[in-house]
Amino acid sequence: MKEIFERTSVRQYTQQPVERGKIEALLRAAMCAPSSGNERPWHFIVLERPEDFLPIMEISPHVEMLKQAKCAILVCADTTQKKYRFDFWPQDCSAATENLLIEAKHQGLGAVWCGIYPDEEKIAALRELYRFPDYVEVLAVVPVGYPAYERPVKDRFKAERVHIGSWERVLRPGSSYTAPEFAD
Ligand SMILES: Cc1cc2nc3c(=O)[nH]c(=O)nc-3n(C[C@H](O)[C@H](O)[C@H](O)COP(=O)(O)O)c2cc1C
Numbered sequence: 001m002k003e004i005f006e007r008t009s010v011r012q013y014t015q016q017p018v019e020r021g022k023i024e025a026l027l028r029a030a031m032c033a034p035s036s037g038n039e040r041p042w043h044f045i046v047l048e049r050p051e052d053f054l055p056i057m058e059i060s061p062h063v064e065m066l067k068q069a070k071c072a073i074l075v076c077a078d079t080t081q082k083k084y085r086f087d088f089w090p091q092d093c094s095a096a097t098e099n100l101l102i103e104a105k106h107q108g109l110g111a112v113w114c115g116i117y118p119d120e121e122k123i124a125a126l127r128e129l130y131r132f133p134d135y136v137e138v139l140a141v142v143p144v145g146y147p148a149y150e151r152p153v154k155d156r157f158k159a160e161r162v163h164i165g166s167w168e169r170v171l172r173p174g175s176s177y178t179a180p181e182f183a184d
Helices: 002-006 020-030 050-058 089-106 120-130
Strands: 042-047 071-078 136-145
Touching (some): 020 042, 020 089, 042 089, 050 071, 050 120, 071 089, 089 136
Antiparallel strands (some): 042 071, 071 136
């Protein structure tokens, strides 16, 4: 799937507004993600107006791109959906966020995952700003717009990150899985 290989974080956007149909496509893709026990704990706060999303810049120092964004989506989780002993909502919402980013690429949009969780102070500040209850967590904010630039696609495959059968049996840098050569 070419969108997976071509996706990169986009932090500069044109003035072109993002159509609601495209936002819906992002949300639909996000909600197709796998989740632990099929909990699907995600909720999405769609912020369409700059006056609604620019205040996030006062909460997180790494979201400068919101100044140019046409929309921002907060990826949240309802933790009352929890079925098991462990918290799986961060993984569930991460899978949803990645789906959303890939669909953004497919729709010709640019987006970037801006992390909020596990910073409790940021989560508390967002909870107050957007008035969601204590049992709701926030994984990330995703600014969205039409990309102002294209980045060349890079091959990120690293053979030396691939181990076959056990940790010691690792591929040699530059080799491949189909024609494996092993490091000494
Ligand atoms: C958990 C997480 C948190 C991130 N937080 C930020 C952020 O706050 N601001 C930002 O500009 N990018 C953020 N990023 C994007 C990464 O910087 C980016 O994915 C990484 O540099 C690789 O670049 P690429 O997405 O273009 O492949 C985050 C990514 C992840 C997965």
